[in-house]
Amino acid sequence: MARSSYKVTTRTGASQIAALVAAVLLVAAIALPTFASRSLIQDMFFILTMLTLAQFWNLLAGYGGLVSVGQQAFVGFGAYMLFGGAILWGVDPVAGLLLAGVAALVLAVPTAFFAFRLHGAYFAIGTWVVAEVVRLSVAQWKAVGGGTGTSLPRDARDLMWGVQWIESAFEVRSSEARDILTYWLALALTVATIGGVYWFLRTKRGLALAALRDNVEAARSVGVDSERMKWIVFLVAAFGTGIAGALIFLQNGRISPDSAFSVIDWTAFVIFIVVIGGIGTIEGPIVGVLVFFALQTLLADYGSWYLMILGALGIAVMLFSPGGLWGIISDRTGLRLFPIQRRLERRDGLQQKEVEEERP
Amino acid sequence: MPAILSLKDVSKSFGALTVTDSVTFDVPEGQALGIIGPNGAGKSTLFNLITGNLSADKGRIEYDGRDVTKVPPMQRCLSGIGRSFQIPQPFDRLTVFETLLVSATHGRGAPEREVEDDCAAILERTELIGVANRPSGTLTLLQRKRLELARAMATRPKLLLLDEIAGGLTEGECIALVETIRAIHAEGVTIIWIEHVLHALTSVVERLLVLDFGKIIGIGDPDEIMASREVREIYLGIEI
Amino acid sequence: MALLETRDLTAFYGDFQALFGVDLTLQEGETVAVIGANGAGKTTLMRSVSGLIRQTPGMVRLDGREIGALPADEIMAQGVAMVPEGRKLFPSLSVEENLLMGRHRRKVNGPWSLDSVYRLFPILKERRNQPGTALSGGQQQMVSIGRALMSNPRVLLCDEISLGLAPVVIRDIYAAFPRIRETGASVIVVEQDIGQAMKVADRVYCMMEGRVTLSGRPDELSREAIHDAYFGAAA
Amino acid sequence: QGAPIRIGYVSPQTGPLAGFAEADAFTIEAFNRIAADQGWNIEVIVKDSQSNPNRAADVAQEAIIDDGIHLMLVASTPETTNPVTTVAESEGIPTISTMAPWQPWFIGQQGNPGDPGSWRPFDYSYHYFWGLEDVIAVFTNMWDQLDTNKVVAGLFPNDADGNAWGDPNTGVAPGFAEDGYETVDPGRYQNLTDDFTAQINAFKQANADIVTGVVIPPDFTTFRNQASQQGFNPKAITVAKAILFPQSVETLGEAGHNLSSEVWWSANHPFTSSLTGQSSSELAAAFTEATGRPWTQPIGFIHSLFEVAADVIQRTEDPTDPDGLAEAIAATNLDTIVGHVEWNGEGVPDFAAQNVCKTPLVGGQWRRQDDGSFELVVVDNQTAPQIPTQGEMQPLS
Amino acid sequence: MIWIDTIVQGILLGGLYALFALGLSLVFGIMRLVNLAHGDLIVLAAYLILVLVTLLGLGPFMAALLAAPIMFGIGWALQRLVLNRVLGPDILPPLLVTFGLSVLLQNALQEAFSADSRRIPAGWLETSSVSLGPVSLGLMPLLTFASAILVTLALQWLFYRTALGRAFRATSDDPTTASLMGVKPEAIFAKATGIAMVVVTIAALYLGTRANFDPTIGPARLIYAFEAVIIGGLGSLWGTLAGGVIIGVAQTVGAQINPEWQILAGHVAFLVVLLVRPRGLFPRAFD
Numbered sequence A: 001m002a003r004s005s006y007k008v009t010t011r012t013g014a015s016q017i018a019a020l021v022a023a024v025l026l027v028a029a030i031a032l033p034t035f036a037s038r039s040l041i042q043d044m045f046f047i048l049t050m051l052t053l054a055q056f057w058n059l060l061a062g063y064g065g066l067v068s069v070g071q072q073a074f075v076g077f078g079a080y081m082l083f084g085g086a087i088l089w090g091v092d093p094v095a096g097l098l099l100a101g102v103a104a105l106v107l108a109v110p111t112a113f114f115a116f117r118l119h120g121a122y123f124a125i126g127t128w129v130v131a132e133v134v135r136l137s138v139a140q141w142k143a144v145g146g147g148t149g150t151s152l153p154r155d156a157r158d159l160m161w162g163v164q165w166i167e168s169a170f171e172v173r174s175s176e177a178r179d180i181l182t183y184w185l186a187l188a189l190t191v192a193t194i195g196g197v198y199w200f201l202r203t204k205r206g207l208a209l210a211a212l213r214d215n216v217e218a219a220r221s222v223g224v225d226s227e228r229m230k231w232i233v234f235l236v237a238a239f240g241t242g243i244a245g246a247l248i249f250l251q252n253g254r255i256s257p258d259s260a261f262s263v264i265d266w267t268a269f270v271i272f273i274v275v276i277g278g279i280g281t282i283e284g285p286i287v288g289v290l291v292f293f294a295l296q297t298l299l300a301d302y303g304s305w306y307l308m309i310l311g312a313l314g315i316a317v318m319l320f321s322p323g324g325l326w327g328i329i330s331d332r333t334g335l336r337l338f339p340i341q342r343r344l345e346r347r348d349g350l351q352q353k354e355v356e357e358e359r360p
Numbered sequence B: 001m002p003a004i005l006s007l008k009d010v011s012k013s014f015g016a017l018t019v020t021d022s023v024t025f026d027v028p029e030g031q032a033l034g035i036i037g038p039n040g041a042g043k044s045t046l047f048n049l050i051t052g053n054l055s056a057d058k059g060r061i062e063y064d065g066r067d068v069t070k071v072p073p074m075q076r077c078l079s080g081i082g083r084s085f086q087i088p089q090p091f092d093r094l095t096v097f098e099t100l101l102v103s104a105t106h107g108r109g110a111p112e113r114e115v116e117d118d119c120a121a122i123l124e125r126t127e128l129i130g131v132a133n134r135p136s137g138t139l140t141l142l143q144r145k146r147l148e149l150a151r152a153m154a155t156r157p158k159l160l161l162l163d164e165i166a167g168g169l170t171e172g173e174c175i176a177l178v179e180t181i182r183a184i185h186a187e188g189v190t191i192i193w194i195e196h197v198l199h200a201l202t203s204v205v206e207r208l209l210v211l212d213f214g215k216i217i218g219i220g221d222p223d224e225i226m227a228s229r230e231v232r233e234i235y236l237g238i239e240i
Numbered sequence C: 001m002a003l004l005e006t007r008d009l010t011a012f013y014g015d016f017q018a019l020f021g022v023d024l025t026l027q028e029g030e031t032v033a034v035i036g037a038n039g040a041g042k043t044t045l046m047r048s049v050s051g052l053i054r055q056t057p058g059m060v061r062l063d064g065r066e067i068g069a070l071p072a073d074e075i076m077a078q079g080v081a082m083v084p085e086g087r088k089l090f091p092s093l094s095v096e097e098n099l100l101m102g103r104h105r106r107k108v109n110g111p112w113s114l115d116s117v118y119r120l121f122p123i124l125k126e127r128r129n130q131p132g133t134a135l136s137g138g139q140q141q142m143v144s145i146g147r148a149l150m151s152n153p154r155v156l157l158c159d160e161i162s163l164g165l166a167p168v169v170i171r172d173i174y175a176a177f178p179r180i181r182e183t184g185a186s187v188i189v190v191e192q193d194i195g196q197a198m199k200v201a202d203r204v205y206c207m208m209e210g211r212v213t214l215s216g217r218p219d220e221l222s223r224e225a226i227h228d229a230y231f232g233a234a235a
Numbered sequence D: 001q002g003a004p005i006r007i008g009y010v011s012p013q014t015g016p017l018a019g020f021a022e023a024d025a026f027t028i029e030a031f032n033r034i035a036a037d038q039g040w041n042i043e044v045i046v047k048d049s050q051s052n053p054n055r056a057a058d059v060a061q062e063a064i065i066d067d068g069i070h071l072m073l074v075a076s077t078p079e080t081t082n083p084v085t086t087v088a089e090s091e092g093i094p095t096i097s098t099m100a101p102w103q104p105w106f107i108g109q110q111g112n113p114g115d116p117g118s119w120r121p122f123d124y125s126y127h128y129f130w131g132l133e134d135v136i137a138v139f140t141n142m143w144d145q146l147d148t149n150k151v152v153a154g155l156f157p158n159d160a161d162g163n164a165w166g167d168p169n170t171g172v173a174p175g176f177a178e179d180g181y182e183t184v185d186p187g188r189y190q191n192l193t194d195d196f197t198a199q200i201n202a203f204k205q206a207n208a209d210i211v212t213g214v215v216i217p218p219d220f221t222t223f224r225n226q227a228s229q230q231g232f233n234p235k236a237i238t239v240a241k242a243i244l245f246p247q248s249v250e251t252l253g254e255a256g257h258n259l260s261s262e263v264w265w266s267a268n269h270p271f272t273s274s275l276t277g278q279s280s281s282e283l284a285a286a287f288t289e290a291t292g293r294p295w296t297q298p299i300g301f302i303h304s305l306f307e308v309a310a311d312v313i314q315r316t317e318d319p320t321d322p323d324g325l326a327e328a329i330a331a332t333n334l335d336t337i338v339g340h341v342e343w344n345g346e347g348v349p350d351f352a353a354q355n356v357c358k359t360p361l362v363g364g365q366w367r368r369q370d371d372g373s374f375e376l377v378v379v380d381n382q383t384a385p386q387i388p389t390q391g392e393m394q395p396l397s
Numbered sequence E: 001m002i003w004i005d006t007i008v009q010g011i012l013l014g015g016l017y018a019l020f021a022l023g024l025s026l027v028f029g030i031m032r033l034v035n036l037a038h039g040d041l042i043v044l045a046a047y048l049i050l051v052l053v054t055l056l057g058l059g060p061f062m063a064a065l066l067a068a069p070i071m072f073g074i075g076w077a078l079q080r081l082v083l084n085r086v087l088g089p090d091i092l093p094p095l096l097v098t099f100g101l102s103v104l105l106q107n108a109l110q111e112a113f114s115a116d117s118r119r120i121p122a123g124w125l126e127t128s129s130v131s132l133g134p135v136s137l138g139l140m141p142l143l144t145f146a147s148a149i150l151v152t153l154a155l156q157w158l159f160y161r162t163a164l165g166r167a168f169r170a171t172s173d174d175p176t177t178a179s180l181m182g183v184k185p186e187a188i189f190a191k192a193t194g195i196a197m198v199v200v201t202i203a204a205l206y207l208g209t210r211a212n213f214d215p216t217i218g219p220a221r222l223i224y225a226f227e228a229v230i231i232g233g234l235g236s237l238w239g240t241l242a243g244g245v246i247i248g249v250a251q252t253v254g255a256q257i258n259p260e261w262q263i264l265a266g267h268v269a270f271l272v273v274l275l276v277r278p279r280g281l282f283p284r285a286f287d
C-alpha cells in the first residue's frame, strides 16, 4: 500500500463560494454606516448580538451537549460588570467589554464546578438555578441600584472611545455615533465568534467534542479528556456571552436585574433561534436569527400573540423537523457552508467509488 | 520478560455484590492472555478497572512499572492502554474515518496531519476502508465490531484489551478476525482477550485466565486450563 | 392453515432495505429455526412479526388474520410473545415483577404461571426479590424467557438466546426447550449456532442478505447446502 | 399642511402591569377625536412595553428612530417610565412622564443612586406625579385619625418602588419619624415570595399597629392571609400598588374592607379636563360607559398626559425642534384633570426641581358594599384641601 | 421561640412546594421528561378552578374535584398529541417543546384572563388558624401539608403496589420492551401525565387560595418544584416531599436572618445539597 494514496478534504464547492460571498458581505457590513439608516443599523445590531448569543449557546448545547438554561447569568453578569466598571471605577465602556468577558469567565468557573456534577436535565436546571442565584445576588448590589437597576452615566457614554471620532467623521449626533460604534463592535464580535467556532470545530478538539457528544465513555477510553473539553467549551461560551451581554446593555444604556437576567430574553429566545434555524450547525443560528427577526418585526404589535406564535413555531419545528430550517435546506440540497466533515479520498481519484458509500 | 501490567489484590463491589474479588495477576510484555468465565463472572468489569472506566475499591494496578490505580481513563489511554467494548459504542454521527482520527490524535497526542495515513492504513487492514466516509451509526454489527478493533488500534496501544469481539460472528468472519488479531500480536502488542468463542480464543492466546464470581480459579497454559476439572465443570458444563 | 405466516415481507430502515420478500410459515406446535450470518435480517424479521416494525397488513398473518399493521402490544395480546435479543430486563423491577410484566396485557390461563416458570428455572425463585439486572447473563436470559412464557403465548419468538452466554448456560437454557414444546407453544428460534438450531428445530430457514435462501427439515439439509445458503453459492 | 407632529406613547398594555394601561385606548380615541375637531395635525404612535423594562427601552428606541417621533409620553411604574425616559433623554427627544413617584423616577435613573453628589438633572425629560414626602404626609395624616401606638411595619420589596420607599435616608422612614411614627423594616424581600413568616414575626415582636409598604398584589394577598393565620391583626393597613385596582381588592373579599391607600385621582376630584372640559366624574362615567368597567386611578393621569402634550404642542412654534419643545414643556402652566401642572420646582428638592412637578395626593379607604363590590372613599385631605373627603378613617378591627 | 415558628412555617410551606413538585417528579421519573411548562400548567389549573367557582358558584374544593378530571384529560391529550412525539434519549427536544408550551400557555392565559391577578376565594378557611403551643398555624397551610403527605402516599402505593405502577416502572426503563409485554407506552405515558395533572390540580387549589396568581407566575413556581425533585432524587416520591420541605425551611430560615435572603436561601440550599449529593438524597439504583 502506498502511504500517500489517500488525501483528506473538508472543503466543498459550496463552501468556497460561501467564503467568497461572506467576504463581500463583510465588507458591505463594515461600510454599512456610511449609507444605511439608523434604524437599519440598530436592527443589524440586534441581529448580530442575538446571533452571537445563539452561536455560543449552539456551541454549548449543539456541539458540547451542555444544554444550559442559565446563559442569562453571563449576559447579566457581564453587563453589570460593564456598568459597575463605568459607574464605580470610571472604566471606559469599550474597555469594560473586555472586563465583562473576563468577569463572566470568572463566574463560569464556580458555575462549572457546580454544574458539571450534574448531567442532562439536571445540568439544565442547575444552570438555571445558578443564574437565579446570580440575579438575586446582583439585586443586592446597592451601588448599581439593587433591584431597581441603573443607567450608564451620560458622560461615560458620550466620551466613550471612538464616539467623538465617529461624530466628526460621519457628522452625526453622539447618540447616533454610539449606535455606529456599538454596531461595529457587534460586527467584530460576531465575525470573531463564527470564525472562532468554525476554526475550533475543525481542530482535533472539535472532533473530540463531536465524539464526546455521541459517546462519552468511548471517547474517554480513546484518550479524549472529556472534563477539559467541557471546561473549554463552557468557559469560552461564558466569555463570549458576557461580552455580548455587556454590548447589548451598553447600547441600551439601562440595566436592571430583571432585564439583565431575563431567562426569556437571553435564553428562551436564543434557544428558539437555534432550534428554529437548526441545532448543531453554524448555519442554523444564522437562519434562525433572520427568521426570529422577521417574526418580531411582523408580529411585535400583536402583543401576546407574537409570543404565542413564537412558542408554537418552536414546538412545530421540534415535532416535525428537529433539524430546523437549515436541516431541511441542507438535506434537500446537500449544502454545507461551513463544512467540518473530513472525507478520506483516494489521491488518484479513480477509485472514488470505493471510498464512497457502500452497503454490505 | 518484565510485566507490562500487574494487578495486586484488586477488588470491586456494586453494593453488596462483589464482582472483582482480590484479583492478582501479571501480564508479561508481548503476551496474549485469554480470559474466560461464566456470564457475570466479572470479566468486563476487570477491563473497566484496568482502563479506569471504573475505579477499584481496593488493591493496586500497575502498568508499565507505574501505579495507575488512580489515573483517569484518558491518561491510561495516552500511556498505551487501548480497548474495545463488549457492546460496540460507536460515535454515531462521526464517520468511520473521523472516529479513527479522534482516536489517533487524542490517544497518541499527535497532530491530525501526522496520523491521517496511519488511520487509512488501519481502515484497510480492518476492511473498513469501503465505509470510511459513512457515519458510524449506520454500520452493521460486524462492521461495528471491526470499528471497535480499529479504533482501539488507532491509539497505537502497547496493551490491547478486547472484549468479546468474536461474539455473534460467523465462522468465516471469525477466521478473518483471528488473522487480524494474530497479526497485531505479531507486532509485539500485548493482548488481553475476553471471549466465549473458545476455538477462536485458543488459536491466539498463549495463556488463559479463568474467572468465576470475581475470583481467579485458574491461570496458565490454555490446554492445561481447558483440561482442568474445575473449568470443565464450571464453564463448559461437562459433568465428570 | 398455518398458525403464523409471513407473505412477501419487506422491511426498511430509512432508505435501507433489510428484508426482501420473506415467506415463512409456522404450523401449530412446530419449532422453526431461522439461521443466518450477522446482518442477514433475522432480528429484523422477528421485529416485524412482533410488531416493533410496522408492516402493511397483509404481510403477517396469525390464524389467517392480518396482523401486520398492528402495533407490538396488540400483536402480543393476540398471543405472540418475544424474547428479545439481549434479554432486555427491566432494571428497576425485581425478578418476580419482571415475570409478572409478561402477564400485563394477556392474562390467559394455561400451563404457564409464576409457579411453573419457577419450576422450569428454580434459581429464579431464590432470586425473586432481587433486581433483574443483579443476575448473571444466563439467569437474565431465563427471566426473559420466563417473562415471555407468562402470557401463555401461542407463538414464542426467541432471538439469539445463546448470544454471549457460556456453553454451560446455553446447555441449561436449551434443556428447557422440550418442556416448553410439551405445553403446546409454537416456537421460532433465531440462532447463529447452526448445530444448536438443528437440534431443536422441526424445520430450518436459512437467511442471507434479507432473503430466505434455503429452507427444509434439518435432516434433509446437507452441510454444503447450508454453507452455500449462508455465504452465497459462489463462495 | 405638511408632516404631522408625532407623539410616541409607551405603556404596559400587556403583562402584569396591564391594569395601568386599561384606559389607553379610551383616552387616545378621545384625544384623536378632539385633534380632528381642532384640526391639529398630530399622530399618536402607541407602543406596548409588555410590562418588560427591556422591551420598553426597545420600543422607545423604535418610536424614536423608526417612527421619528417628536415628543415622548410615558406612564405607569418605574419599570416603564425609567427605561423609556433614559432612551429618550439620550436621543434628545423631549419626554413627559407620569405615574411613578418622582424619587424612583429621578434617582432611579442616576448612575449611582447611592451617591447624591453624582446626580444630574435631565435636559429633555419632565415628570409629574407626587413624591414620597407626599405619601408620608398622607399616610401619617390618616393614621393620626386612629388611636395607635405609632409603630409602623414596612413591607418593601427589592424593586424600583420598594428601594425608593424603603431607603433609610431618602425613603419614607425618616419622614414617618418626624411625625412620631417608628418604622420597623425587616429588609427588602424579592417579589413573589411565598412566605412572610419572617416579616410577621418581626412585626409581632415590635407590636406594630400599622402596616405600610409598596407591595405587588399577589404578595399582598399572601401577606394578608398569613398575618391573619399567624395572629397578627394590625389596626391599619395602608399600602400602595397592591390595592390600586378594585379588582385586586375584590379578590381579598371581606379582608379588603377598610384597607387604605394613597389616592392620586378619583371620580370626585374637583378638576376638569383642559382638553374636553369634562369633570372628573364625567370622565369616569364616560369610561365606564365605553368599557363597562369601573373607574380606576390611572384613567385621570393618562388623560392628563395628553392634555399636557396638546398644551405643549400648541405653545411651541416648531414642535419638530426638540429644544424648543423642551423649553415649552418647562414653561407649562396648565390646570388638568389631575390638578395643576407646572415645573416650577415647588415642593421639590433643588437637584430635581428642573424636571419634577408634583400633583395633589390624598388618602382613601376601600369600603365593602353589600353586593361585595368595593368603593374608594377619600378619608383625608389635609394635604390637598381642595379635594373633598367622603368619610373618616376607620380602624380595621 | 421565633425559630420554632420559623421552622414549622417553613415545613408547612414545604408542603406547598412538594405539591408543586410531585406531579413533576412523576413525569420526570417515568419519562425522563423535563416539563418546563409545569408551572404554567399549575396556573392553568388555578384558572380552571376559579372559573368553576365563579361560574357554578361551587366551593373551591368541589371545584377542584370537578377540575381534576378535566386536567387529567388535558394532560392525557398533551402527552398523546405532543410530548410523546419528542420523547427519546436526547433531552433537548422535550425541553424545547415544553419551553415553547410554557410561553404559549402564559400568553394564551393572558389573552383569556388578562394580566389581572386573581384569587380563589376560600371563605373563612383563608384566615382561620389553630394554636399549637407557642405557634399559631394557619388551617390552609396545615391542609396543604396534609394533602402533600396524602398525595405522596397515594402515588407511592400506585407506583409500587399496583399493576399500573409496575407498568409505569417497566415502561420507564424500556418502552420498546414494555410494548412487547402488551403495554402501550404512549398510553402509559399519557396516563402518567394525566395523573400528574390531577396532582397539579391539587397544587393549584392551594396555590390559588394562598396567594394571588396571574398568567406569568408559573416559571417562579417551576424552579422550586424542580429543586424539590432534584434534591429528592430522580423518581423518589418521599424524596420529593423531603426536597420541598428543605426548600421551604431554607426560605423561612433565610428570611428570618434577612428577608433579602429568603429566595436566595432556598436556591443555595439546593446547590449545597447537590454539591454533597449530586444525585439527590434518595437516588434510585438505575438511571
Ligand SMILES: Nc1ncnc2c1ncn2[C@@H]1O[C@H](COP(=O)(O)OP(=O)(O)OP(=O)(O)O)[C@@H](O)[C@H]1O
Binding pocket: B014, B019, B037, B038, B039, B040, B041, B042, B043, B044, B045, B046, B086, C133, C134, C135, C136, C137, C164
Ligand atoms: N454498573 C454496574 N452496577 C451494578 N452491577 C454491575 C454493574 N456492572 C456490572 N455489574 C454486575 O457485575 C457482574 C459482573 O459483570 P461483568 O459485565 O463484568 O460480567 P462478564 O464477566 O463480563 O459477563 P459477560 O460474559 O456476560 O459479559 C454482573 O452480575 C453484573 O450484573
Ligand SMILES: Nc1ncnc2c1ncn2[C@@H]1O[C@H](COP(=O)(O)OP(=O)(O)OP(=O)(O)O)[C@@H](O)[C@H]1O
Binding pocket: A360, B138, B139, B140, B141, B168, C013, C016, C018, C036, C037, C038, C039, C040, C041, C042, C043, C044, C045, C160, C192
Ligand atoms: N436500526 C437500524 N438502522 C439501520 N439499519 C439497521 C438497523 N437495524 C438493523 N439494520 C441493518 O439491517 C440489516 C439486518 O439487521 P438484523 O439486525 O435484522 O440482522 P440479524 O440477522 O439479526 O443480525 P445479527 O446476527 O447481528 O443479530 C443489517 O444490515 C443491519 O445493519
Ligand SMILES: [Mg+2]
Binding pocket: B043, B044, B045, B086
Ligand atoms: Mg462482559
Ligand SMILES: [Mg+2]
Binding pocket: C042, C043, C044, C085, C160
Ligand atoms: Mg440479530
